[in-house]
Amino acid sequence: MTVSASMRVPYSPLLQQFADPQVILDDIAALAKSGDFTLGRAVTEFEGRVIAMTGLPHAVGMSSGTDALTLPLKALGVGPGDEVIVPSNSFVATAGAAAVLGATPVFVDNLDDFTIDPDAIERAITKRTRAIIPVHLTGMMADMPVIADLAWKRSLWIVEDAAQAMGATLYGKHAGTWGIAAGISLHPLKMLNVWGDGGVTVTHDANLAENLRLLRNHGLESRDDAVCFGWNSRLSSLQAVVANHVIQTLPAAIGRRRANAAYLDAALAHLSPLVQTPIHRPGVEPVYQTYILRCERRNELQRFMLDRGVDVKVHYPRPMHLQTVGQHLGYKPGDLPVAERHAQTILTLPMHEFLTDDDLGYVIEQIEAFYA
Numbered sequence: 001m002t003v004s005a006s007m008r009v010p011y012s013p014l015l016q017q018f019a020d021p022q023v024i025l026d027d028i029a030a031l032a033k034s035g036d037f038t039l040g041r042a043v044t045e046f047e048g049r050v051i052a053m054t055g056l057p058h059a060v061g062m063s064s065g066t067d068a069l070t071l072p073l074k075a076l077g078v079g080p081g082d083e084v085i086v087p088s089n090s091f092v093a094t095a096g097a098a099a100v101l102g103a104t105p106v107f108v109d110n111l112d113d114f115t116i117d118p119d120a121i122e123r124a125i126t127k128r129t130r131a132i133i134p135v136h137l138t139g140m141m142a143d144m145p146v147i148a149d150l151a152w153k154r155s156l157w158i159v160e161d162a163a164q165a166m167g168a169t170l171y172g173k174h175a176g177t178w179g180i181a182a183g184i185s186l187h188p189l190k191m192l193n194v195w196g197d198g199g200v201t202v203t204h205d206a207n208l209a210e211n212l213r214l215l216r217n218h219g220l221e222s223r224d225d226a227v228c229f230g231w232n233s234r235l236s237s238l239q240a241v242v243a244n245h246v247i248q249t250l251p252a253a254i255g256r257r258r259a260n261a262a263y264l265d266a267a268l269a270h271l272s273p274l275v276q277t278p279i280h281r282p283g284v285e286p287v288y289q290t291y292i293l294r295c296e297r298r299n300e301l302q303r304f305m306l307d308r309g310v311d312v313k314v315h316y317p318r319p320m321h322l323q324t325v326g327q328h329l330g331y332k333p334g335d336l337p338v339a340e341r342h343a344q345t346i347l348t349l350p351m352h353e354f355l356t357d358d359d360l361g362y363v364i365e366q367i368e369a370f371y372a
């Protein structure tokens, strides 16, 4: 393998993924000529493709992953006075989805595999608890059978945050199977990505799906009759055109990411415990939205990798309970020790379907050089 000082391993796959956009642009031109810009055929086709890929019977396109979480919570009646349990180590939208409805997010700790700790959920349940939002962070599924069991016993709703987990399965089943619904993001850096914002909610509940269709479109049952007040959270028809292309390449991309992850797992195993590779829960087929190490001397390693052209990142450097919004809710350092330890030790490596063996070899070599 040749290693040059100018070697660069980019974090984002976008430039390679859309290097030749012509087929997508052709379909956008056809959309432009059709005038079918509000929901319409492209969105319906996309929802059908999501149903086919996830195995869930209902999919409702939304304007973002955040709305794909918020609207099911709204449809389930979550609102002021309610508490919603969320892991602190997530993107802020997980908690924001509940908070914008007037509910109080209750932050709990996570396990070493970065998913929510079921025991911590149990301890956080109060009379006011209404729902739990497990996050399938990194594209690894949370411990859903255990979480579903405890939610069932306490009559709590589960809305799964599958923003990072389109295509991931647990015991062969997609997110949305254990909870009443799951929200998926189509953000450019998510697994199923479009050229801007978009999202989709999947559910096995026909009644909920119907309510989501109303809520995303002003509560309109027909052109002239609103049966409730809602939002404008429609998935853009133009983004649906993009998504209809990308979803067809997703299975291959997931396959490549799994192969890359297996390669990194094997090559970095000898560095344990200085470097620990992602933990795989039994039964999970993850998608590796991100590939996150836990490592000693993280800040030094991060600088070392960036200096050598490896575009590493940290997801996320501040758990939500330690962000300004968490202080307002009364949290303080030390409250959630695992999330806080991870914030100091995690490092996200480039992980996408366009990485070559040379790229991966170079990344591994730099990590080995750092700890040598």
Ligand SMILES: *Cc1c(COP(=O)(O)O)cnc(C)c1O
Pocket (backbone or CB within 6 Å): 064, 065, 066, 067, 090, 091, 093, 094, 135, 137, 161, 163, 164, 184, 185, 186, 187, 190, 197, 198, 199
């Ligand atoms: C990206 C993301 C969201 C929000 O999705 P958007 O499409 O950006 O609104 C929610 N939760 C998690 C875990 C995410 O990674």
